[in-house]
Amino acid sequence: xxxxxxxxxxxxxxxxxxxxxxxxxxxxxxxxxxxxxxxxxxxxxxxxxxxxxxxxxxxxxxxxxxxxxxxxxxxxxxxxxxxxxxxxxxxxxxxxxxxxxxxxxxxxxxxxxxxxxxxxxxxxxxxxxxxxxxxxxxxxxxxxxxxxxxxxxxxxxxxxxxxxxxxxxxxxxxxxxxxxxxxxxxxxxxxxxxxxxxxxxxxxxxxxxxxxxxxxxxxxxxxxxxxxxxxxxxxxxxxxxxxxxxx
Numbered sequence: 001x002x003x004x005x006x007x008x009x010x011x012x013x014x015x016x017x018x019x020x021x022x023x024x025x026x027x028x029x030x031x032x033x034x035x036x037x038x039x040x041x042x043x044x045x046x047x048x049x050x051x052x053x054x055x056x057x058x059x060x061x062x063x064x065x066x067x068x069x070x071x072x073x074x075x076x077x078x079x080x081x082x083x084x085x086x087x088x089x090x091x092x093x094x095x096x097x098x099x100x101x102x103x104x105x106x107x108x109x110x111x112x113x114x115x116x117x118x119x120x121x122x123x124x125x126x127x128x129x130x131x132x133x134x135x136x137x138x139x140x141x142x143x144x145x146x147x148x149x150x151x152x153x154x155x156x157x158x159x160x161x162x163x164x165x166x167x168x169x170x171x172x173x174x175x176x177x178x179x180x181x182x183x184x185x186x187x188x189x190x191x192x193x194x195x196x197x198x199x200x201x202x203x204x205x206x207x208x209x210x211x212x213x214x215x216x217x218x219x220x221x222x223x224x225x226x227x228x229x230x231x232x233x234x235x236x237x238x239x240x241x242x243x244x245x246x247x
Contacts (some may be wrong), residue, residue, distance in 0.1 A: 003054040004245065005035040007045065008061035012173045013210050015231075016059055022107070042067040049090065054063065055190075057245035058088040059238075062180055062199060062211050065129025084129035084135045087241040098244055101133035103224075104168055104237030112205060112228045119174035119203060120165075123148050125191050126179035129205055134176055143174065159192050167196040177206045183215035184236040198223035209234055 006016045020034035037048055042064045049055055060068050065084040069075065072085065074096040080083050085097035113119070121144040124131050131147065138145045146168075147156040162168045169175070181189045198204075205218035207230040213221070220227040 001054055001057050002032045003035065003052055004057040004059075005037045005055065006059040006061060007037045007039050007042075007048070008064055009038050009040055011036045011038045011061070014061065014236065015210065015234065016061075019235065020242075023238075023242070030178060038111055039064070042071065042232065045071055049095075053201050056090050057061065057241070058090070059241060060086045060088065060129075062130070066132075069097060071095065078136075082132045085134040086129070086133075086237065087244060089244055098241070099133055099136075100129060100237040100240035100244070101233070102136055103240045104233040105133055105236070106137040106140070107233040107236050108228070108230075109141075109205065111232070112203065112226070119143055119172075121172050121174050122174035122176060123157075123162070123168065125177045125181075125193075126173065126180060127153075131178040134178055134207075146172075157192065163192060163194050166194075166197065169202075173201055174203045174205070175216075177208065178205075181206065182211075182216050183204065183208045184196050184210045187211055188215055190219065193219075195219040195223065200224040202226070204228070206230060224239060 004243050006014055008122055014036060017034050017036050024032050053148045065086055072092045079097050079099040082102060086097055086100040086101045089096045118141060122138055124134055124145055126149050127147050127149045146161060148162055149156050152158045177191060202225040204217060204225050205228045206214050206216050208214050209229045209231040212229055217227045217229060220240040
């Protein structure tokens with residue numbers, strides 16, 4: 001039996017096991033199973049692999065998409081450029097890291113915008129591992145972007161700056177939440193932004209997919225924005241991961 005799974009902490013919000021279990025049943029894949037492996041520390045990964053010799057593939061979620069890189073034997077070129085890993089292939093004890101978030105987000109974003117003109121600029125909320133795949137997609141689509149962070153580095157914006165200026169939201173049509181704010185069970189949490197500046201021309205994309213309509217998205221609904229959650233991205237990155245594992 002081939003074992004696959006998800007590492008991260010916590011994992012109570014995850015739909016990955018349900019997705020892959022349904023996929024295996026629907027497609028008649030009888031030699032595979034998918035489990036959740038909550039790790040309180042990324043340092044526990046070698047023990048997990050040693051105690052599960054049938055483990056051949058892992059997904060990686062918050063907060064380990066960057067931390068896991070130091071424990072890998074090899075990196076796919078795209079993952080190396082992005083600087084974050086959400087998929088690991090295990091072959092003969094060798095761990096190779098990939099980033100399928102990139103493909104899941106890119107396909108989903110293009111569908112989200114549809115026939116409308118691609119936004120010229122964006123705000124990326126958060127600077128964690130998921131934000132790096134989003135950044136790479138925006139660069140490849142020639143969309144200018146700024147990061148917004150609670151602890152901004154040089155060139156990044158603070159939430160205070162965005163809130164104190166009428167310009168950032170009014171001149172930015174795409175806003176992408178890459179933080180866990182709003183994720184179940186903390187469904188009332190959301191980034192502090194001047195939501196009263198939103199218009200029907202704004203696109204709000206939330207990488208969170210549980211609940212289906214986050215507090216961030218509800219603000220968009222109130223302002224008649226275009227909104228989307230991360231469920232389609234989740235499915236897209238999962239299928240891209242399966243293509244890597246099942247080669």
